[in-house]
Amino acid sequence: MSAPRTYRLAKRLAQLEPSATAAMTGRVAQMRAAGINVISFSVGEPDFDTPAPIKAAGIAAINQNYTHYTPAGGIAELRKAVAQRASSDSGVTYGINQVTTTAGAKEALYLAFQALCDEGDEAIIPAPYWVSYIEQAKLAGATPITPMASDASGFKLTPEQLAASLSPRTRIVVLNSPSNPTGAVYSAAELRALADVLRDSDAIVISDEIYDAISYVEYARWLKVAPEMADRTLIVNGAAKAYAMTGWRVGYVAGPQPIITAIKDIQSHTSTHTASISQYAALAAYTPSAEIEATVAEMTTQFHKRRDLILGLLAEIPEITCNVPDGAFYVFPNVTGLLNRPLRGGRVCTSSDDLTNYLLDEAHIAAVSGESFGAPGYIRFSYATSEEQIVEGMRRFIAAVKG
Template identity: 45%
Template sequence: MDLANRVKTLTPSSTLAITAKAKALKNQGYDVIGLGAGEPDFNTPEYILEAAEEAMRNGFTKYTPAGGIAGLKQAIANKFSHDNGLTYTTDEIIVTTGAKHALYTLFQVLVNQGDEVIVPAPYWVSYPEQIKLAEGKPVIINAEEKNEFKITPAQLEAAITPKTKAVIINSPNNPTGMMYSQQELQQLGEICLKHQVLIVSDEIYEKLIYTNDKHVSIAEISSQLKNNTIIINGVSKSHAMTGWRIGYAAGSAEIIKPMTNLASHSTSNPTSIAQFAALAAYNADEDPNAEMRAIFSERLELLYDLLKDIPGISCVKPKGAFYMFPNVHEAVRQNGFDTVDNWVKALLEEEKVALVPGTGFGAPENVRLSYAVSTDSLKEAAKRIKRFVLTHQS
C-alpha cells in the first residue's frame, strides 16, 4: 500500500528504539542497565492515586470538554499565577493528552506548508518530526557546547527568514539539562518581537532544577513577550505522571481555541480520570517535587563525577531535568568506531548498558544518559562503560 507522504519522512524515536532493544535483551535474561528512560523512576504520589480512585468511584468516567475540565484549567491558571506571576483565563488554556500532544496540536494549527520553525539543537527528538508532519520545515540552529548548548541572539537572528513562523525554547532542556537565564531569554525574546516570530516555550522540566538558578519563563519578562508566547507544560515530569498523559498549553485564545477544536476531532478529550488526578496534583499543599529533586541532585553529582573519570568522555554539567549529555567523540575515535551510533550499539551488546545516541537529538558526537535510575545502577553502568572504553582503546 502506498502510504501518505507525510509519514514517509518520519524518523523513528531513537529513545523508544533503544528502550525497546534493551527490553528485548532483558527478556532474554541479560542484566541490562537502561539509561535511556525519559521518565522519573518514582511512582505517582499517593494522594494523586487516591484522587484518581475517588474520581472513578464517583462516576467521573465520561467524556469531558475537549479542552479539559474547568476545574483543572483553573488549577493550571492558579499554578501560573503562583509559580510564574502570569495571568491566564481558562479560555487561554487547553489540557491535552500529554505535553507532546499539546505541541503536536499547536504545530497543526500554526504551521502551513513551507513555514519554518526554528529548532535549537540539541533538541527533543519529536520537535522536527512534528513540524514535518504539519508540512513545515524545521530550521536547525546548532547550539555550541562551549555556550552550554544555548543559542545566541546572533544565531537566532541569522536563522530568521520571511517564512519563519516560530522558534522553540526548551529550558531546562532535554537532552542537555541546561537552562537559559532571564537575560538570555530577554535577548532572544526581543529578536522574536522584532521579527514577529512566535515563541514556543517548552517548560516541562520547570520543577526539576538542582542549582540556585531560578526557572524563568520567557512569558514572565514582559507583557509583550507573554502575548507572543505559547507555554507548553504538564504533570508528567513534575509529579511522576508520565503514563497519565496530561499536558497543557497556555497562550492567546486566538491560538488556543483552534487547538481545542482540533483536539475535539482527534482525541475527543484527555482521559477524565487522569484529569482529576492532575487536578489533585495542582491543588495539593505539599510539594511532590522536593524528595525527587533531592534524589536527582545526588545522582547528578555522582554520575557527573563518574563520567569525568572515563577516558575520552567530557560533559558540561547540567542544571536541570534528569539527563547527562556527554561528548563521547574522542572515546569513539580511540575505540575505533566510525560513529557514536555504532559505539552505542556495541556498548549495549557487549556490556549491556543502554544509552541514547545523540544523532536523534541533532548532536552526533554526544550520548544521552538518564539518571532516573537507582544509585547502584548508575555506579554499575559507569563501571561497565569505563571497562568498555578501556577494552577497546587502540
Template identity: 40%
Template sequence: MKLSQRASNSKPSMTMALIALANERKAQGQAVISMVAGEPDFPTPDNIRVAGIRAIATGDTRYGAATGSPALRRAIAKKFAEDNQATFTPDQIVVATGTKPLLYTAFMALCDAGDEIIVPAPYWVSYPSLVELAGASTVILSCGEEAGFKVTATALRAAVTPHTRVLLLNSPGNPTGAVYSKQELEEILAVLRDHPRIFLVTDEIYEHLVYDGQQHYSPSALAPDLAGRIIVINGFSKGYGMIGWRLGFAAGPKEVMTAMGSFLSHILGAPSTITEAAGLAALEEPKPYLRVYREDYEARRDLALALIREIPGVHCATPGGAFFLFVNCTGLFGKTSQAGSAITDDAAFARAAIEEAGVAIVPGASFGMPGYFRLSYSMSTQDIRTGLQSLIRFCAALV
C-alpha cells in the same frame, strides 16, 4: 504498498526503539542497565493516586470537555500565577493527553506550508517530526557546547528569514539539561520584538528540576507585551511523577488555544477524566515531593558526573536541570573494543555499549548533534553506579 509521503518521511522515535532493544535483551537474559528513558523512577505521590482511584469509584468516568475540565483549567491558571508569575485565564488554557499533541496542534495552528520553525540543536528527538507532521519546515539552529547548548540572540537573529514563523525553546533542556537565565531569555525576547510575525513556543516540562540554586524563568512572565505571541507547553509527567497518566497543558493567546482545542477535539476527543482528577489533586494539594525529587535528582546528577568523568577521552558539561547528561565522546572515536567493535561515531559507541557493556544510551545524532551521547540518571543510585562502572570498564578496555 505505496504509503503517503508523510508516512514515508516519518521515522520512529530513537528513544522508544532503544528502550525496546534494551527490554528485548533483558528478555533474552542479558543484564542491561537502561539509561535511555526520561522517566522518573519515583512513584506517583499517594494523594494523586487516591484522587484517580476516587474518580473511578465515584463514577467520574464519562466524556469530559475537549479542552480540559473547567476546574483543572482554573487550577492551571492559578499554578501559572503562583509558580511562574504569568497571567492566563482558564479560556487561555488547553489540556491534552501529554505534551506531544499540544506541540503538534500548536504548530498546526500557527503554520502553513512554507512556514519555518527554528529548532535549536541539540533537540528532543520528537521536535523535528512534529514540525514536519504539522506541514511546516524545520530549520535546525546548532547550539554547541561552547554556547552552553543554548540559543544566543546573535545566532537567532542570523537564523531568522522571511519564512520564520516559530521559535521553539526548551528549558530546562532535553537532552542537555541546559537552563536559560533570565538575561538570556530577555535577549531572545528582544529579537522577537523586532519580528512581529514570529511566535515563541516554549516547552517547560522540566521546570521543577532545576539545580544549583538556579531559577526557572518562563518567557511568558518576562515579556507581557509579547503575550499574544507566546505559547507555553507543560505537563505533569516529570515534576509530579505522573509519567503513565499522560496529562499535559498549554497556555497562550485565546485564538491559538481555540484552534488547538478544535484540532484536539477531532484527534483525541478529550483528556481522561480520571487523569484530570489526579492532576487537579496534584495542583491543589500540598507538594512536598517537588523539593524532595529535585534534591534527590541533583545528588544523582553529581554521582553520574563524577563517574562519567572517570572515563578518559570523554567530557561532560554540568547540566543545570532535567535528568540527563549529554556526553562528548569524540575522544573515543577510532578505537576498537575487546570484541572487535570499531568505535567510528556516537552510534557505533551506543551499539557497542549495549552489546558489550550492557548499558543502553542514546547517540547524540538522534538529537541533532553527533559526537555525543545522552544518558539518563533518573534511576536508582545503585543502577547509576552499576551502569556507569560497567561503561567505565568497557571504555578502559578500548584500544
C-alpha cells in the same frame, strides 16, 4: 500463496523518523525478556512513584464513576487550576479559555504545530533538540531550522544564532528550558537577549517548560523575563516529570485565546480529551498541597545527588568531556574522543550511534545517541534511576571503552 499486498501510505510519512528513544526502550525490553541484565539510561521519566494524594484522587474518580466523556480540552475544574498555575508561574493572567489540557505535553506540542504551521513555514528548533520537535514540525508542513547550540555556550541558543536563523518564513521558535537532552537552563539575561532579537518578528514562541520543577539553579521563565511576548507565546507543560505521572498522560498548553481555540478545535476531532481519571488526578497535582510539593522537592534533591554522582564517574574517562547540567535528569557527554579508536575487543566505533549500539550489545547498558538529538558525537544518559544502577552502569561503561 499470493504476494504480500503493497500499501500506499501518505507522502508525509516518507520524511518521518521513528522516535530513537522509543526504539531504544523497545530494544531494552526485548533483551530483558531474553533474560539479559540491561541497565537503562535511555528512558526520560522519573523512577519515583506518583505522589500518594494524586493516586488517591485517581482512585476516587474511578469509585465516583467519573469515567465518561469530558468536554474537549478537559473538565472546567482542571482547566481553572491549570490557568491559575500558569498565571502564577508566568506572571501573565490566563483565563480558563486560554488553556487546554492534553494527552501529555507531547500532544500539546503536536497540536500547536498543527494549529500554527502551513507548508513553507519554518520552525526554529535549536539543536540539541528533543527528538519529537523535528518530526512534529515536518508533520505540520514546516521546515525545521536547527542552529547548533554548542557545549561552549552551555548548549544554549545565542542571540546571534537566533538572528541569523530568522526569516520572513519563520512561524515558530521553540525554547526548551530545562532542556532535554542537555539539561541546560537559560538565565534571565539569556532569555532577555533572545526576546530582544524577536521584538520585531511575528514568530510565535513555544516555551516548553516540562522540566521546570527539576532545576538546580534559579529558574528563569520566558514570560517572567519577556511579558511583552505574551500575545505571541504558547506555554507547554504537564504533570509527567514534576509529579512522576508519565503514564497518566496529562499536559497542557496556555496562550492567546484564538490559538487555544484552534488547538481545541483540532483536539475535538482527535483525542477529544485526556482520560477522565487522569484529569481528576491532575487536578490534585495542580491544587496547592504542601505534601505534594514536599514530595516534588525531595525528588529534585535526589536527582541533584544523582547528577553529581554520574558526573563524578564520567570524569574518570579522560577521553570524554561533559557540561554540568543545571536541570532535568540528563547528562550529555561529548564522546568524540572514544570514536575511531579501538575499544574492548578491538571494536572501533565511528559515530555516537555506533557507540550506543556497542554499549548495549557488549556492556548491556542503554543510552541514546546524539544523532537522535541533532548532535553527533554526544550521548544522552538519563540518571532517573537508582544510585546503585548508576554506579554499576558507569562501571560497565568505563570497562567497555578501555582499549
